[in-house]
Amino acid sequence: MAVRSRIAIVDDEVDLAEAYAEYLADLGHEVMTLPSAAALDDLLAQQTVDLVILDLNMPGERGLDALQRLTERGIGPILILTGMGDPIERVVGLELGADDFVVKPVEPRELAARAIGLLRRYGRADRELVAFEDATVDLTASCLLRDGRPPQRLAPGEVMLVRTFASRPNLVLSRTELMRLAPAEARDAGDKAIDSRVARLRAKLETAAIVTVRGRGYMFVPPHQSSDYTASG
Secondary structure, eight states, X not given: OEEEOEEEEEOSOHHHHHHHHHHHHHTTOEEEEESSHHHHHHHHTTOOOSEXXXXXXXXXXXXXXXXXXXXXXXXXXXXXXXXXXXHHHHHHHHHXXXXXXXXXXXXXXXXXXXXXXXXXXXXXXXXXXXXXXXXXXXXXXXXEEOTTSOOEEOOHHHHHHHHXXXXXXXXXXXXXXXXXXXXXXXXXXXXXXXXXXXXXXXXXXXXXSEEEETTTEEEEOOTTOOOSSOOOO
């Protein structure tokens, strides 16, 4: 299904961060508030985010040091949020890779406008997520997300298969249709190849939601729905 973006607000002023998070959540975004750069590191070890809103003035690691470390890791876009209006700090932050810079207090509406502008610039205004029993496939980022585990990159062919199944729930798809809608990355694209691809995908997702309909093909039954069909290997 399509959702808005995933945003992390890193700020030790809890009440202010929660107010911004509530405003962004009302716009349809998934928002997480974190009190420190260390907490952000823990989050990024488990899932991806589309935008980081980072306060520069927090206990522990200096904000500019955290910014430099994040940009060196390719984390972004990053919107700096700080209570200090020093123009030198702003210049240094932008030189270190920040994409935008706002001074607190900032109206939630302005913060949201700047955040959405960055998300659109980076092509992350919307994210497609497909939920399975104990995992979520992020089609936008081409990765598999599980609680407590780092994101796992998915191959283009795996993403195409998930997208094909998710866009046609509870509909039996023949092997021929699957080969047309989600072509194999290699030359071998016969019936046995699609069977192997589906089997590998089910194993990677640890799911029973992609079921085999004997003699007809495969069907995606969204988790928590019942079905007259049973999955088979």
